[in-house]
Amino acid sequence: MTAASIRADGWGWRHAARTRPAVAGLSFSVEPGERVLLLGPSGAGKSTLLAGLAGVLGDAEDGEESGSLAVDGAHPATTRGTAGLVLQDPQANTILSRVGDDVAFGAENLRVPRDEIWTRVREALDAVGLAVDLERSTAALSGGQRQRLALAGILAMRPGLVLLDEPTANLDPEGVVEVRDAVVRMLDATGATLVVVEHRVDTWLPVVDRVVVLDPGGGVLADGPADAVFARHGDALAECGVWVPGHPVSVERREVAAGDELLRASGLVVGRDAPVRPPVDLALAAGTSTVVTGPNGAGKSTLALTMASLLPRLGGTLAASPTLAGGLSPDPGRWRSSALATRIGTVFQEPEHQLVGRTVREELGIGLRAVGVPRAVHAARIDALLQRLRLDHLADAHPFTLSGGEQRRLSVATVLATGPRVVVLDEPTFGQDRRTWRELVTLMADLVADGAALLSVTHDADVVRVLGTSTSTDRVVGLDAA
Template identity: 60%
Template sequence: MGGAAAPTPAALEAQAWGWRYATRHRWALCEVTLRIEPGERVLLLGASGSGKSTLLQGLGGVLGGADEGEELGALLVDGVPAAQAHGRVGMVLQDPDTQTILERVGDDVAFGCENLGVPRDEIWPRVDAALDAVGLDLPLDRSTATLSGGQKQRLALAGVLAMRPGAILLDEPTANLDPEGVTEVRDAVAAALDATGATLVVIEHRIDAWLDLVDRVIVLGTEGETTVVHADGTPKAVLGARGAELAAAGVWVPGHPPAVPPPPAATPGEELLRTRDLVVARRRGVPVAGPFELTVRAGEAIGIVGRNGAGKSTLGLTLAGLIAPETGRVEASAVLAEGAKGDPIRWTSRALLTRIGTVLQSPEHQLLARTVREELAVGPRALALPEDEVNARVDDLLERLRLTALAAANPYTLSGGEKRRLTVAAALATRPRVLVLDEPTFGQDAKTWAELVGIIARLRDEGAAVVVISHDEQVLRALHARRIEVGA
């Protein structure tokens, strides 16, 4: 990667450590004890909600102080409390939007180096090398607001690599990337580790791309209130000898695929949406994809696929009536409109609620309430449903999406996978005829993935139209989705 001498790799340690968020009764982790030696490359696994992301955030020193939660035990980096180990750990979180700080690509990558006091004449060679390493060939003055989710993820990784920390912590760094992007990020991490010798801890549900890179697998689980290490060893020892057991607990294990729903029993029904010469854009005058001639039918799943930055999410938002077409139209059939006037972009928010439900790529962008239960009640209450009907719908969704134990929790304290299930549940609460789901299976363990896909398949079979934007080929196959490729 060029520049100054590589840092020494960092040692990471948890000593009977625990963390409880200020708004939660249950500990996210409790009494977890483990040590990661300098230079080790560790894949951290566990079911959704097992505390993996909280542990990484603690090691990265970003959990906050006593006003954010309660802490037990100690988290150490090179024997120093993690919160005081400035510059020794670099971290890429689940949501890259939370780490995009500055308006221009070059400034954003340089930000961490500037905070660490790296000499100015060394910063920009580091920035160039880091962007090259993650395959992000963009002008340094490119606006970060124009980047896709996958591009922002690589930008966040470039910012970490430029700081040259002793440990690199990655929380699902490839979750929203196309297959080429996954390979680029994985290879960029490998090159950085080879050049620096840094310690690596990576959380991924889909682990195939990382198995050749890591030398140790740690699996977290719970026994009562205590966090335990269910398995710890080489990838072969852990995934080979205990693969079936771990898969049953929700861990993604190669060779142990989750259950998938049966194919649809009926052919697609009546037309609900149609596009005519549709060209889509996030900013007026800057088209990103099209023209499209699409039909969306009842009882059908459609998969929108393509490379990062091709315009998939923009197409989804336009179909959902949340972004105006650049040119062309999105037309709703009389069956879907049910008296609403004009095309979906002209509908009121209340009209959209019962007709087109949307799950955005970043869950945080659509969280509105203080608790999970209140979040699920927002839509039904906006429809002025009777309170007993609101409660019945909320209770049903809490149970179906495995969120009952989190009903009183602040949505922002949930894991990435739990937030995703919450936003899907909130979209289902108003029972729309069309669902537009952007990466609906992000952050799910194998068990919750199968349950979520099963719910989507049932909605399809009950007559809803489901538009799924995803790089997860497995979910598109499981739903027997008709594929629409953007940017071909």
């Protein structure tokens, strides 16, 4: 397939459930074969633009389109198959139950000959470093492995336009470079056009021709070669939330003494059907921050969910202290969900898995009602969280119309609303711009200073630096490959 061109003339899109457009007044063009890094603060409309280019935004029932958007001179809805899109949520990219079938799906729909499909499947899996059997269940893959799987499916399609939405956000550092290089090899071989959204820009700057920055208020804030854009607009872009090289972000930490032990794992064996790693010993105390790192597939998320008593342990013990249990059984696995919510709060790797309300405000009230918080205090607590996490302007929006970064902040807010003593976070800074990252990490640091025990799973080196090494009660737990 030949490289595709892009042209936007005053283009915009408003989701049906929203009063304000997600994107407005957008005008720019991309020539065939260009490689573009798309930047902008969280909520600027980057993911909406990619969905529009892929032709998957929907029709008039789903939203209102303005202006024009074209791929190869035609509306994207009429050129499906030209573009290959990797979504922000790794699980949303997974279609079929077996790895090989999932990678083959796009190529099959493009009517690639059968023998060639399976050659492409194996080549794509090798290119992204996903060394698993073709019969492996996709449900058994970690979030990072699912990202590699999604990218492999796009590589096997060999589209004329490659659209990547935070493709390396859940990958370990080695995987980030591996996946980027796999994309570059495909582009070199096919000449395809690339538009990639990535908050952390350093990875992609060496391989893109141009940077386009979206303005949250509408239109394009900056457009041109990366060096020129950052030299001219760097300070302003960093101020509005863009991750600009050479503009480090810092978070103030308060030194506090560790308090009572709240939760202890001894010889804990974790897994869904079978153990995924050797037994783990881990204790969480009030006023401490523990950061869990390790390569994709090491069992980090499985360990976090087991510590939160959302997955049953396969062996060993998990015991809550009397301080945390508050008269309940020391085994958190025996607690009712309402008791668990006020003691151990969990933010999943996929934020939409814990969103059930019709509006952002309603979402925050669900947990409060479930744990019996008096209705008189609901509004004040909800308003404070909305303002703290920059979601107040979205209070009446449907949660599923939010950007990935906004959904992540909402998922954190829903957990914090019930005031748990232990907070478990899986990739908490996924999808955040520079400004919201700082606010979110500051909030996490304040939780620790106020006496909570924090357990964070992350590949974000800045989270490791701020929450794993800044004070005497911080620590980093590195898991080896399973």
